Amino acid sequence: MVTNLIVEETKTLLSTIEQLKTSSQAKLGSPLTDVGLNPTDAAKIESLAQSLEAKNPYRYPLLYKPGLLNGVWLLHYSTSREIRALTRLKFGFKVAKVYQVVDVASNSFLNQAFVEHQLGLVSGFVLVTAVFALAKNDSGLPDNQLNIQFLKRYLAITKLAGIATPQLTPFKEVNARNPQGRVPTFTITYLDEFLRIGRGGDGGLYILSKSELPQLQFVSKSQSR
Numbered sequence: 001m002v003t004n005l006i007v008e009e010t011k012t013l014l015s016t017i018e019q020l021k022t023s024s025q026a027k028l029g030s031p032l033t034d035v036g037l038n039p040t041d042a043a044k045i046e047s048l049a050q051s052l053e054a055k056n057p058y059r060y061p062l063l064y065k066p067g068l069l070n071g072v073w074l075l076h077y078s079t080s081r082e083i084r085a086l087t088r089l090k091f092g093f094k095v096a097k098v099y100q101v102v103d104v105a106s107n108s109f110l111n112q113a114f115v116e117h118q119l120g121l122v123s124g125f126v127l128v129t130a131v132f133a134l135a136k137n138d139s140g141l142p143d144n145q146l147n148i149q150f151l152k153r154y155l156a157i158t159k160l161a162g163i164a165t166p167q168l169t170p171f172k173e174v175n176a177r178n179p180q181g182r183v184p185t186f187t188i189t190y191l192d193e194f195l196r197i198g199r200g201g202d203g204g205l206y207i208l209s210k211s212e213l214p215q216l217q218f219v220s221k222s223q224s225r
Contacts, residue, residue, distance in 0.1 A: 002057050002192050009055070010195050013048040014209065017077045020045075028116060029097040031075040035087045045077060049197050049205060053189040061191040062134050062142035066104050068191050073100045073208040080204025092118045100208065107132050123159040124168075128152070128176050135185070148184040150176035 017032050020041055025032060034042040058065045075083070075098040086095040096114040103109065112127045129152045135145035156170035178184060182201070190197035196208045 003055075006052065006055055006057065006192070009048065009052055013045070013052065013195075013207065014076060016045060016048060017207070024094065024118075028094055029074075030095050031083060031086075031098050032077045033084050033087055034079045035084050042079075045207075046205065049190075049207060052195070053197055056190045057192055060142070060144065061188055062144060062146075065191070066134075066142075068193060069102045069188075069196075070104050071102060072211040073102065073196060074098070074211045075100065075206065075208050077207040078204060080200050080206065081202055083204070083206075086113060089115065093122075094118055099211065107134075121161060122157060124155070124157040127154040127156065127170070129154075130176070132186075144188045146186045146188070148186060150178050150184065152176055 018026065020037065021030070021032050024030070034045075058068065061068055078084070083098070086098070089095060093115050094117075096116050098111070098113045101110050101112070108129070108131045110127055110129045112125055114123070114125045116123050128150055130148050130150045132146040132148050134142040135147050137143040153174050153176045154170040155172040157165050157168040159165060160168075185201040186206075187199045188196065189199055194210050196206075196210075198206045198208075200206065
């Protein structure tokens with residue numbers, strides 16, 4: 001059950017993240033990372049996340065509430081290696097909004113990061129598709145961990161100098177890389193109808209909220225290739 005205390009702590013967590021964003025990040029909707037963040041502020045976000053994790057209203061969401069995973073999720077904050085790398089794009093490119101779209105029925109998801117050039121010359125995205133399996137605990141029941149296999153990576157240019165470029169959406173498709181010698185994992189540490197907190201296999205923190213957006217543009221085309 002989501003209590004009033006959880007609602008207030010959720011608001012505090014998300015507002016804290018937004019207040020720490022630069023004006024450029026706020027304008028683009030970019031996720032905040034701990035890159036360049038004051039250690040005190042990073043510790044505050046970690047503490048707020050841990051407080052909510054301790055109040056997780058659905059302790060075994062993959063067993064009792066798997067449907068809560070469904071839908072479009074917007075990334076607000078992450079300390080993961082992959083998201084941190086997006087803050088170091090070159091040649092004037094900046095990461096904008098980052099989404100994850102989960103389909104429990106097919107045990108699949110996609111990650112889509114939109115990218116903008118700071119002068120407005122180019123817009124595009126990077127999209128990665130994946131499938132997941134529910135990890136089982138000692139009793140043979142779904143735990144709170146997802147075992148992941150990444151499938152495809154797509155690169156797309158959606159606009160050049162403000163002109164739509166459907167012929168370049170996407171312009172490149174390659175097999176996605178999976179780490180050698182281990183299975184990528186994601187542990188769901190908090191989940192309700194609005195907020196999701198999780199930890200990647202590298203310990204990276206992810207904080208996402210359910211988006212009201214419908215099916216993202218370009219997703220169905222990219223998946224069908």
